[in-house]
Amino acid sequence: MPKIVLTDVTKRWGNFYAVDHLNLVIDDQSFVTLLGPSGCGKTTTLRMIAGLETPTSGRIEIGDQVVFDSEKGINIPANKRHVGFLFQNYALWPNMTVYQNISFGLKNSKKYTKEEIDEIVQRVSHIVKIEMFMDRYPSELSGGQQQRVAIARTLAPQPQVIFMDEPLSNLDAKLRLEMRAELQRLHLDTGCTFVYVTHDQMEAMTLATRICLIDNGVLQQYDAPLDVYNRPNNLFVADFVGSPSINFVDAHGVQAEDGSMDFSVFSGLKAKFKFANKTDIKKFREEESSLMNAKAEEAEEASKDKKHVEKGNKDVKFNYHIARVDEDKDASPEATLDDYVLGIRPEAIKVVSKGGIEAEVYSAMPTGMETTLRLRIGNFILTGVVFGGITYKIGQTVNIKFEGDGISLFSRESGRIIDTGALEV
């Protein structure tokens, strides 16, 4: 069974880098989602692994076979890579029955006897629960059933790796949820490696064993979903995953003797941030500047190469958003080295009977299971989620605290995470 290894894979058109030096190891039998905003390079990455797009440079291995190597001039065609596809526009043949649709590729390959084809079709249609529709035409099926036929057709040649590019985007919300659960089962039942493209962070979170989050062709984080959620590498990742979004809060301060940070937040309020792990800010800064130097050196080295093409679509610093009542005010003045950004997940905000800080209920949206609260502190707005059916009056004052040691602290300069910790106000 195959593991997929991408080494330094780049795809550019002119000076536009769709995928920028991507290194990735997709473990055997894993379910990896490629996630990121529109145009970040997800489909291009998938197509390169599948053999439908030729990388500009780099190396790709599937199992023990090198399927692409720009230096050695290796490029195995797609039909010899033993992979299956399922794309967003999974056109079924309208003039063929479900059985014919599923068996079409098998018949063409001439590898199987009629009995073997029968058996395979039966098995895969059982997995996706469409065995009762074998004689129907696609037009006689619902959207979800058609989608399942398309999945069965992908499974029929028994690929060891299955690539899917937003296969559920045509379905309505309820069906999508149902199909998600089925895909998860399918992954278990087939033991295949799944590589799945989506721009829906919820889909990526719920399905994947590992998420590969990309921005502007550059890998941002490659981790298990909950690690991406709880310990985002940088401000971009923190902002991209989670709904409602994470709250960003500017913090200004220095590290105290005992290792904690003495911060001023929300325009003058005193707060203490206690790192979950022993962290030395000075050391972090040193590491960060040596990292930046190394990067600059690398860029200079690369620019000396005659074949080097400067990246036209420059990587820009992520502009994090701080929610305020007076949105048009310039919230973040020029940053100094004593400036940081806190990332507070909505569920870390707890309404308490006393202590903490006072906040005004700006809006309250109960769904029954939980209530999304927007809380005003001075001119700042925090979004919190409170579980259970509690009613809040708009304008009422509540006391809030920040719970747990899962609050992220980021360097304002680079946007990188320093560590997580607890915030006491």
Ligand SMILES: Nc1ncnc2c1ncn2[C@@H]1O[C@H](COP(=O)(O)OP(=O)(O)OP(=O)(O)O)[C@@H](O)[C@H]1O
């Ligand atoms: N043939 C091409 N020539 C030039 N640029 C291209 C070509 N194909 C894709 N691109 C560009 O490469 C970038 C990555 O495209 P890709 O299709 O991989 O995005 P994506 O992450 O799948 O986005 P979406 O979520 O919108 O499907 C895009 O900015 C796109 O415009």
Ligand SMILES: [Mg+2]
């Ligand atoms: Mg795409």
